[in-house]
Amino acid sequence: MLLKNIEKPTLLLDPKKCLSNIAAMATRAKNAGVHLRPHFKTHQSHEIGNWFRDYGVDRIAVSSLRMAAYFAADSWRDITVAVPVNLREIKLINELSQKTTLNLVAESIEALQYLEKYLDRCVNIMIEVDPGYHRTGLEWEQADIVDAMINLIEKSDKLRFEGLLSHAGHSYHAQGSAEIMNIHRESAGLFERFVNRYKAQFPEMCTSLGDTPTCSTAEAFPGATEIRPGNFVFYDLTQHHIGSCQKEEIAVAMACPVLAKHPSRNQLVIYGGGIHFSKDRLQLPNGQLSYGEVVKLLPDGSWHPMDTPFQVISLSQEHGVVQVDTEWIEKIQPGDLIGVLPVHSCMTADCMKSYLSLEGKKVDMCKIYEW
Amino acid sequence: MLLKNIEKPTLLLDPKKCLSNIAAMATRAKNAGVHLRPHFKTHQSHEIGNWFRDYGVDRIAVSSLRMAAYFAADSWRDITVAVPVNLREIKLINELSQKTTLNLVAESIEALQYLEKYLDRCVNIMIEVDPGYHRTGLEWEQADIVDAMINLIEKSDKLRFEGLLSHAGHSYHAQGSAEIMNIHRESAGLFERFVNRYKAQFPEMCTSLGDTPTCSTAEAFPGATEIRPGNFVFYDLTQHHIGSCQKEEIAVAMACPVLAKHPSRNQLVIYGGGIHFSKDRLQLPNGQLSYGEVVKLLPDGSWHPMDTPFQVISLSQEHGVVQVDTEWIEKIQPGDLIGVLPVHSCMTADCMKSYLSLEGKKVDMCKIYEW
Numbered sequence: 001m002l003l004k005n006i007e008k009p010t011l012l013l014d015p016k017k018c019l020s021n022i023a024a025m026a027t028r029a030k031n032a033g034v035h036l037r038p039h040f041k042t043h044q045s046h047e048i049g050n051w052f053r054d055y056g057v058d059r060i061a062v063s064s065l066r067m068a069a070y071f072a073a074d075s076w077r078d079i080t081v082a083v084p085v086n087l088r089e090i091k092l093i094n095e096l097s098q099k100t101t102l103n104l105v106a107e108s109i110e111a112l113q114y115l116e117k118y119l120d121r122c123v124n125i126m127i128e129v130d131p132g133y134h135r136t137g138l139e140w141e142q143a144d145i146v147d148a149m150i151n152l153i154e155k156s157d158k159l160r161f162e163g164l165l166s167h168a169g170h171s172y173h174a175q176g177s178a179e180i181m182n183i184h185r186e187s188a189g190l191f192e193r194f195v196n197r198y199k200a201q202f203p204e205m206c207t208s209l210g211d212t213p214t215c216s217t218a219e220a221f222p223g224a225t226e227i228r229p230g231n232f233v234f235y236d237l238t239q240h241h242i243g244s245c246q247k248e249e250i251a252v253a254m255a256c257p258v259l260a261k262h263p264s265r266n267q268l269v270i271y272g273g274g275i276h277f278s279k280d281r282l283q284l285p286n287g288q289l290s291y292g293e294v295v296k297l298l299p300d301g302s303w304h305p306m307d308t309p310f311q312v313i314s315l316s317q318e319h320g321v322v323q324v325d326t327e328w329i330e331k332i333q334p335g336d337l338i339g340v341l342p343v344h345s346c347m348t349a350d351c352m353k354s355y356l357s358l359e360g361k362k363v364d365m366c367k368i369y370e371w
Numbered sequence: 372m373l374l375k376n377i378e379k380p381t382l383l384l385d386p387k388k389c390l391s392n393i394a395a396m397a398t399r400a401k402n403a404g405v406h407l408r409p410h411f412k413t414h415q416s417h418e419i420g421n422w423f424r425d426y427g428v429d430r431i432a433v434s435s436l437r438m439a440a441y442f443a444a445d446s447w448r449d450i451t452v453a454v455p456v457n458l459r460e461i462k463l464i465n466e467l468s469q470k471t472t473l474n475l476v477a478e479s480i481e482a483l484q485y486l487e488k489y490l491d492r493c494v495n496i497m498i499e500v501d502p503g504y505h506r507t508g509l510e511w512e513q514a515d516i517v518d519a520m521i522n523l524i525e526k527s528d529k530l531r532f533e534g535l536l537s538h539a540g541h542s543y544h545a546q547g548s549a550e551i552m553n554i555h556r557e558s559a560g561l562f563e564r565f566v567n568r569y570k571a572q573f574p575e576m577c578t579s580l581g582d583t584p585t586c587s588t589a590e591a592f593p594g595a596t597e598i599r600p601g602n603f604v605f606y607d608l609t610q611h612h613i614g615s616c617q618k619e620e621i622a623v624a625m626a627c628p629v630l631a632k633h634p635s636r637n638q639l640v641i642y643g644g645g646i647h648f649s650k651d652r653l654q655l656p657n658g659q660l661s662y663g664e665v666v667k668l669l670p671d672g673s674w675h676p677m678d679t680p681f682q683v684i685s686l687s688q689e690h691g692v693v694q695v696d697t698e699w700i701e702k703i704q705p706g707d708l709i710g711v712l713p714v715h716s717c718m719t720a721d722c723m724k725s726y727l728s729l730e731g732k733k734v735d736m737c738k739i740y741e742w
Binding site for chain 2: 006007008041063064066083084085086087088089091092107108110111114134135136139169257259260264265269271274275278279280314316317318319321333334335337346347350351
């Protein structure tokens, strides 16, 4: 009975749900004729990373050079660091490029000039273009900068042009399949314009896009040779809210000890706060803010969504308040455990630093902050 | 030159500002005739904890039993775990009570009965009462429960009645000294009602209250024998917004590498996101949301507030967007560092897991999640 020994906030991992999410995305990629390059920033775990190998995955994306080092140490040999390269980590870049094929992202001539000057050996460059999200990447009006960057790369023996990359992060603001597909069509269209500009010159280039909402919804990725979703490995309440998944597909849940109950206002105080869940929150259809949704927790650690779920309505540093009803509060005592689905599983996993698999095993994660 | 070797998001700590904040609060407590029991959940560091000893501090508060264990290991011998006790950690309670005077917080008869049954040796009990914040603690209408709890404690040889504790967390919603003082008067008044009910029976009892806004503002704490603020050790933008401190008193700042710049929209993309800052945010007087405020960073790591500060306007998992102006963006290049004051220093410190002191030394923190 898994729950019996849990003393503190614990991130439960259901391997069956997780493997099923991986299998489904691998199938979607195959059917769409694109490679799957999963983004490993969500799970940050050697063990979970290895589950992907059985589905033919041999290339990954990460969100920092230190995370690249963590996965390179577990024999991943084709790693895209999917954000504009941090030039201050040039030493780590030179160490990593000895061990693995490293695809760095650039969006300025200045960054390429710096790399050209300080690289020990050749790395691949993905040029980031902006599909309408306006966080990173060059816009269509800046295509002359992309041209100049490619020219610079072509003349360098330290840089190799690997292809184009984009991230349509605005899909996270969508609600429902129709909106997701609108963003997908628009952003994929912008991306394809760039792809068409360079594909005659570089017919073999890698063209990479994809986030969990569009990759969970679209069946085709015109212009792309690979997709790069990450969150789908666990999904979460935000993805359910967007329309990317069913609640039953969410593969992680927090188990939190109940510290106190207040029948006069139907509230529980749980051990589990901002340092465990993160402070990401979700506005529910009724306008209320939720920091997590209560699920029924069984003694073996598995969980099921409730018909009328209760919400975590506030989070302090280490503690949360859960709004329940009169019937439920009578059944709960201090010392009990309750299960909570996270609003944003990537952030919750990063806070928790490890998982407890329903098979009873502790699953470790990257501890980047220690380096 | 401290900044030269910084490769990744780093939490800078100015020891002079920190020591000055500690000295000021110690003086305030002395002048008010109360003990200072600082809440160590903000810094979570042996080294910073030791800085308090020079000011006569010999008692502390923490927010979890694991944090109590961390500080007990550094010879703190009077520790209040200032949240309703987590009964699932009874084993750790029994280990800790061998080493240190442990003051546990309870707010129900059920919790006391459980402790009475499973404790190996005597611990002190603080009963939590609600000063109007309505998160934890018993309300005045429930004073009969407090009576019953004291009766139960008096009959037990495992439990010793230490006193009353309250937390006026709603002071965090105040703006300006006048509002802070209103909340202080109201919450201290509610607390004093409880104190008066029991002080004839327990003239020596400990009566503990205090949060950073009220302790930074009020000069008297009627009814209290000790105050328990925590955040003041660093302060942050939230405390400045509330009116607890000057910006110049904020003792920590993030140093973040610039990854990209977008002159068309006057935005910088920095390495530094939700996993570094936490996702706590602040609504500025103009309605805008801020996740951090840019400061001028000098080569030795020290910083100064800007006259018209720029804000971090959004945070992803590892990256942030900073809105700047035309003049500034021309001076900044990818690979530069910028300084950012945190919205909530307790959460940012917990995310970062260590500090870089301006003296060039790494200052370690508690790593609770590893236990």
